[in-house]
Amino acid sequence: MSREQLAVQRARRAFQTGRTKRLEFRIDQLKSLLRFISERRSNIADAVKRDMAKSENGTELFEMLGVEGEINMAVENLAQWAAPRPVEKNLLTVTDEVYIQPEPLGVVLIIGAWNYPWAVTLQPLVGAIAAGNAAVIKPSEVSAHSAKLMEELLPQYLDKDLYPVVTGGVPETQELLQQRFDHIFYTGSSTVGKLVMGAAARHLTPVTLEMGGKSPCYIDKKSDIPVACRRITWGKFVNCGQTCIAPDYILCEPSIQDRVVEEIRRSIKEFYTDDPKAFEDYGRIVNQQHFERVMALMEGSTVAVGGESDASQCYIAPTVLTDVTRESKVMKEEIFGPLLPIVPVSGVEEAVRFINEGEKPLVVYVFSNDNKLIKRMIADTSSGALLANDCLVHFTVTALPFGGVGNSGMGCYHGRHTFDRLSHLRSCLIKQLKMEGVNRMRYPPHTAKKLSWARFLLLRRTNVSSVRRAVTVAMLVALAAFTVQRFLRRR
Numbered sequence: 001m002s003r004e005q006l007a008v009q010r011a012r013r014a015f016q017t018g019r020t021k022r023l024e025f026r027i028d029q030l031k032s033l034l035r036f037i038s039e040r041r042s043n044i045a046d047a048v049k050r051d052m053a054k055s056e057n058g059t060e061l062f063e064m065l066g067v068e069g070e071i072n073m074a075v076e077n078l079a080q081w082a083a084p085r086p087v088e089k090n091l092l093t094v095t096d097e098v099y100i101q102p103e104p105l106g107v108v109l110i111i112g113a114w115n116y117p118w119a120v121t122l123q124p125l126v127g128a129i130a131a132g133n134a135a136v137i138k139p140s141e142v143s144a145h146s147a148k149l150m151e152e153l154l155p156q157y158l159d160k161d162l163y164p165v166v167t168g169g170v171p172e173t174q175e176l177l178q179q180r181f182d183h184i185f186y187t188g189s190s191t192v193g194k195l196v197m198g199a200a201a202r203h204l205t206p207v208t209l210e211m212g213g214k215s216p217c218y219i220d221k222k223s224d225i226p227v228a229c230r231r232i233t234w235g236k237f238v239n240c241g242q243t244c245i246a247p248d249y250i251l252c253e254p255s256i257q258d259r260v261v262e263e264i265r266r267s268i269k270e271f272y273t274d275d276p277k278a279f280e281d282y283g284r285i286v287n288q289q290h291f292e293r294v295m296a297l298m299e300g301s302t303v304a305v306g307g308e309s310d311a312s313q314c315y316i317a318p319t320v321l322t323d324v325t326r327e328s329k330v331m332k333e334e335i336f337g338p339l340l341p342i343v344p345v346s347g348v349e350e351a352v353r354f355i356n357e358g359e360k361p362l363v364v365y366v367f368s369n370d371n372k373l374i375k376r377m378i379a380d381t382s383s384g385a386l387l388a389n390d391c392l393v394h395f396t397v398t399a400l401p402f403g404g405v406g407n408s409g410m411g412c413y414h415g416r417h418t419f420d421r422l423s424h425l426r427s428c429l430i431k432q433l434k435m436e437g438v439n440r441m442r443y444p445p446h447t448a449k450k451l452s453w454a455r456f457l458l459l460r461r462t463n464v465s466s467v468r469r470a471v472t473v474a475m476l477v478a479l480a481a482f483t484v485q486r487f488l489r490r491r
């Protein structure tokens with residue numbers, strides 16, 4: 001039996017013991033995960049630094065804070081999330097118990113990507129634990145130091161059997177995908193997403209696919225261009241552009257292109273100094289292969305800012321490309337690196353058309369002071385999310401479901417959404433073996449009279465609570481009338 005098979009088997013057996021059913025157990029595990037983060041902060045930051053030259057504070061800010069927030073939220077709200085959820089009744093179920101009972105799915109496979117190696121694996125894990133599942137965690141082999149550390153340290157804090165970490169590359173992931181899971185939670189490219197979904201289909205396993213794509217960013221010429229460009233510069237160049245929700249390219253009218261370039265140049269200098277290469281908050285491309293891929297995307301475009309590189313360090317400067325068209329090489333795939341192309345368009349109409357001609361993105365960004373224009377962008381385009389007048393920060397609003405649509409993903413998570421995604425929402429209806437008379441209308445023979453009763457009881461949209469109130473009032477009135485009658489008779 002392979003290492004991967006063994007891990008899945010162990011996780012399934014552990015799940016079958018039923019120990020994850022107890023909420024106290026789940027909370028214990030979540031608290032241990034929190035302890036892991038606080039005790040191993042420096043080990044984690046060190047691993048990420050070695051993977052991508054990220055600064056310690058950067059890792060804290062962009063990865064661990066989010067995970068900690070998710071854990072705290074799950075611990076605080078678990079009792080409420082896991083409780084039965086009463087639902088609206090119809091006339092036929094007024095006296096019954098009708099509710100949704102969330103229950104664990106079983107064994108979840110979490111396949112992570114390398115760009116935020118801790119966040120994209122631990123955040124789904126929080127939801128998997130909270131929902132009472134076992135989870136096999138497969139970190140990306142590309143962020144090798146983080147993967148190794150996760151494999152080494154996580155079992156020291158979490159139940160070893162329920163939450164094993166399996167490291168390895170494509171063969172190991174494919175071996176895992178041969179196994180039967182109850183849910184697969186995948187973060188990565190759309191190309192591999194299709195393979196994951198194909199493998200899942202063999203076992204009818206549901207999937208969540210958190211993928212990427214080309215997220216556009218429209219700047220209205222009447223917006224506050226310096227502020228817009230500052231926020232875009234931050235969203236684009238953080239983590240060296242290797243962020244799934246980074247603005248991929250800018251759409252704006254040709255008349256403001258030069259101003260946009262100048263404002264971005266100014267913000268790059270403000271954030272990363274004149275020498276980003278030597279500045280600790282500007283990282284590196286994850287490896288040589290991605291370095292070459294990103295460099296090749298620049299071919300044929302005009303470099304307006306940056307463009308410098310150093311292959312020996314996988315360094316590419318924050319770069320702005322101008323007068324880019326749909327045919328340019330850089331527009332053919334998700335950039336996932338520090339290149340920011342500007343595509344001139346005649347106005348919002350053309351921007352909408354341009355966006356709609358491509359695959360549905362993970363995010364549409366729009367910068368404008370005109371609320372009507374923003375609402376129009378919402379109405380006329382489709383994407384996982386829309387964020388107006390800022391970048392990335394919708395990620396921090398845990399009440400908002402985070403995920404893509406179409407080519408950018410399926411399913412969503414964060415906060416309670418992860419809990420629901422990794423639970424089975426079981427419908428429960430508890431009737432009594434009483435009031436058999438009511439059921440006659442559904443038993444043969446099916447007469448017209450019975451049918452009209454069924455029509456009334458099933459189709460009539462009645463507010464059951466107001467019916468209940470009316471029935472109670474009627475009963476009280478009847479009781480009062482009866483009492484008054486008896487009182488009068490005695491006299």
Ligand code: NAD
Binds near residue numbers: 120174210212404409
């Ligand atoms: P990656 O290369 O790390 O691959 C992701 C996972 O898939 C890894 O665990 C890897 O082992 C596995 N994998 C790779 N090739 C495989 C194959 N042929 N068969 C089976 N498994 C395979 O990451 P990546 O794909 O380069 O990640 C970048 C992509 O992820 C970008 O498109 C980015 O937008 C997206 N992303 C999305 C989110 C999100 O939350 N939506 C977050 C981060 C990254």
